[in-house]
Amino acid sequence: MDRILLSTLAYRSPEEVFPYVQSFADYPRYTDHLKEVRVNGDGGVGSVYDLKLAWWKLSYTARSRVTDISAPESIAWELVNNLDARGEWRVESEPESAPTDVETASRIYFEAVYDPHSADENAISLPRLVSLDWVVRKVEPKLLAEAETVVERLVADIEGRPRDVELTVHEMP
16 A cells, blocks of 8 residues: 655644635645546535546546544545545644744645555546556656645635645655
8 A cells, every 4th residue: 555645734723724624525626637526415424525537638536435524633535436545634733833923823634545556447448558557657756746736725725825835745655
């Protein structure tokens, strides 16, 4: 299993940050590759999200289920189709990291644990002569750049204005 663990700071309390992290339906605003999100449920535990992704000549709909919510600290999820993956968004109060002109801060963590080779090749329409291994090798290096874009846009929504954010990489495959 591969693991990604990233974090960044938002200059708001966990109570202010968590609704943004939990609002999966808003995530297409944060990335160019997530085209649409459909939800079956009320957003609570058991809710299922269809995440329509597109990159290069590929399109794929990942189905994610919320497995646990401990507001305002964490929301856990797992994919329920075609790939062995699970993860968590976690928000921790970190007021000591706030700049002097800001009242407080929270560290937002994103963690994903996945087996890239567990993907069902039949679920992804690959062009002729393109293997799933080739796609995995091409996508994995792009994950960090994509994560930076997502957290920068997420923090802009949380704080109400864009700013440069620092993405801390704790673990990458």
